[in-house]
Amino acid sequence: xxxxxxKPNQGDSRRDFLKKTSVITAIALTPGTAIKAAExxxxxxxxxxxxxxPLKLTVNNKAYQTTVEPRVxxxxxxxxxxxxxxxxxxCDHGQCGACTVHVDxxxxxxxxxxxxxxxxxxxxxxxxLANGDTLHPMQAAFIKHDGFQCGYCxxxxxxxxxxxVREGHANSRAEIxxxxxxxxxxxxxxxxxxxxxxxxxxxxxxx
Amino acid sequence: MINFQxxxxxxxxxxxxxxxxxxxxxxxxxxxxxxxxxxxxxxxPEKLIDINHVPLKQxxxxxxxxxxxxxxxxxxxxxxxxxxxxxPLLSRALQAGASAQxxxxxxxxxxxxxxxxxxxxxxxxxxxxxxxxxxGCGAMxxxxxxxxxxxxxxxxxxxxxxxxxxxLIALDAEVIxxxxxxxxxxxxxxxxxxxxxxxxxxxxxxxxxMIIGLEIPTNNLAKNxxxxxxRDRASYAFALVSVAAAFEIVNNKITDVRLAMGGVxxxxxxxxASEIFLKGKEAxxxxxxxxxxxxxxxxxxxGGNDFKLKLAPNxxxxxxxxxxxxx
Numbered sequence: 174x175x176x177x178x179x180k181p182n183q184g185d186s187r188r189d190f191l192k193k194t195s196v197i198t199a200i201a202l203t204p205g206t207a208i209k210a211a212e213x214x215x216x217x218x219x220x221x222x223x224x225x226x227p228l229k230l231t232v233n234n235k236a237y238q239t240t241v242e243p244r245v246x247x248x249x250x251x252x253x254x255x256x257x258x259x260x261x262x263x264c265d266h267g268q269c270g271a272c273t274v275h276v277d278x279x280x281x282x283x284x285x286x287x288x289x290x291x292x293x294x295x296x297x298x299x300x301x302l303a304n305g306d307t308l309h310p311m312q313a314a315f316i317k318h319d320g321f322q323c324g325y326c327x328x329x330x331x332x333x334x335x336x337x338v339r340e341g342h343a344n345s346r347a348e349i350x351x352x353x354x355x356x357x358x359x360x361x362x363x364x365x366x367x368x369x370x371x372x373x374x375x376x377x378x379x380x
Numbered sequence: 381m382i383n384f385q386x387x388x389x390x391x392x393x394x395x396x397x398x399x400x401x402x403x404x405x406x407x408x409x410x411x412x413x414x415x416x417x418x419x420x421x422x423x424x425p426e427k428l429i430d431i432n433h434v435p436l437k438q439x440x441x442x443x444x445x446x447x448x449x450x451x452x453x454x455x456x457x458x459x460x461x462x463x464x465x466x467x468p469l470l471s472r473a474l475q476a477g478a479s480a481q482x483x484x485x486x487x488x489x490x491x492x493x494x495x496x497x498x499x500x501x502x503x504x505x506x507x508x509x510x511x512x513x514x515x516g517c518g519a520m521x522x523x524x525x526x527x528x529x530x531x532x533x534x535x536x537x538x539x540x541x542x543x544x545x546x547x548l549i550a551l552d553a554e555v556i557x558x559x560x561x562x563x564x565x566x567x568x569x570x571x572x573x574x575x576x577x578x579x580x581x582x583x584x585x586x587x588x589x590m591i592i593g594l595e596i597p598t599n600n601l602a603k604n605x606x607x608x609x610x611r612d613r614a615s616y617a618f619a620l621v622s623v624a625a626a627f628e629i630v631n632n633k634i635t636d637v638r639l640a641m642g643g644v645x646x647x648x649x650x651x652x653a654s655e656i657f658l659k660g661k662e663a664x665x666x667x668x669x670x671x672x673x674x675x676x677x678x679x680x681x682x683g684g685n686d687f688k689l690k691l692a693p694n695x696x697x698x699x700x701x702x703x704x705x706x707x
Contacts, residue, residue: 266419
């Protein structure tokens with residue numbers, strides 16, 4: 174696989190931003206004294222909390238090196254920084270599974286993982302599943318069996334479904350339902366989703 | 381989410397040292413509960429110490445005890461051949477909790493440390509003595525369908541949400557804790573607390589301590605066991621009531637028995653009186669019914685959870701029946 178180093182959204186650091194904005198606000202208020210306050214590092218201790226920290230990780234076989242605020246979730250990093258918007262933000266609280274991605278091959282909720290916790294990890298999102306224009310067998314099966322209606326939960330469903338088969342938890346409809354319970358579909362496409370998973374499992378391909 | 385300082389460490393010793401330096405620091409393991417609480421503003425630590433790279437993931441048997449590292453994932457424990465063979469009750473309880481995605485990340489120590497899912501605790505606009513001592517309990521006269529029926533206090537009727545912990549209290553687990561001075565062992569039944577006058581305290585972990593792991597004695601309970609979880613949907617929901625039941629039968633008599641409940645108290649709830657009653661008796665429906673009745677002796681409900689007074693004993697009886705039918 175080809176690997177490239179990318180540095181997305183390398184703008185001003187938050188500290189610079191704070192310094193600038195505090196100066197700008199200060200000028201608007203009381204010029205003399207406030208500029209003095211901004212210059213004497215009053216913001217320094219506060220700004221340390223917002224320090225971006227370095228992060229190296231691999232997403233869909235591409236290496237990324239960047240800096241990120243500690244509070245940025247893996248989900249927000251993927252969507253807002255890398256613009257990989259296939260991974261969806263549903264509840265943002267680990268209750269719906271729309272944000273399911275693979276981290277080192279295991280399915281996780283990207284909304285409850287901080288980007289910085291994924292230093293050195295290999296992430297796969299829905300965008301990394303197909304081989305060029307050839308759909309992944311699970312993607313093809315979801316289309317064949319109408320495993321969705323509105324489609325919002327589908328990327329998470331498919332990522333979870335691939336993991337479900339890989340884990341060996343796709344041996345019966347009941348087992349699939351249990352091991353897919355972390356992915357909610359409000360359109361209620363569940364029977365078709367199970368059909369798709371069964372077809373892929375029975376196809377016996379290595380996923 | 382309010383921002384914080386992020387630190388990463390690779391040894392328990394340095395993790396404990398970092399924790400000791402800052403009262404407003406917290407350990408970050410799987411983060412599946414902590415990050416959610418931070419998003420909602422329920423908690424706002426100034427520092428997170430990422431302990432995911434501390435080597436505490438081992439699962440192994442030493443002598444007659446099974447050791448589980450605090451950072452082993454819920455999936456790793458539930459699927460481990462040793463746990464499936466020797467402690468299947470623990471494996472089943474873990475599989476009953478959360479979703480596959482969450483179990484892949486959630487750790488043993490984090491599972492023990494998770495906070496209640498009481499809606500008043502999570503909603504920072506609401507009164508809650510656990511989140512903000514002295515503000516009152518919104519659940520007492522509010523929506524309390526999910527709430528406790530045992531060991532409640534006037535300050536708090538929240539329940540501990542873990543399934544894993546229900547199995548661990550039944551299996552006589554011990555918790556290994558460490559601070560800068562050394563290690564100590566705590567019986568699992570003494571780890572979590574009742575709410576009493578201090579509902580803000582979920583457990584007896586000291587501010588300078590780290591959970592290192594668990595020790596669970598081997599037993600003869602791997603044949604007749606069941607973890608029965610009753611909830612609002614078939615999977616991926618917190619328990620209304622859950623029961624961990626396991627016993628050993630020799631010559632038609634119960635020689636060892638463990639019973640514990642989840643979803644009914646501020647801590648995993650061991651049914652000691654029912655166990656004493658069942659020991660030496662036949663594993664019969666009549667005895668199961670009497671054991672369930674004994675378990676309900678001090679139960680108290682709050683309106684929304686009145687149904688638990690009936691659901692709880694029925695779940696105990698059914699769990700015992702299902703454990704028996706495994707023979």
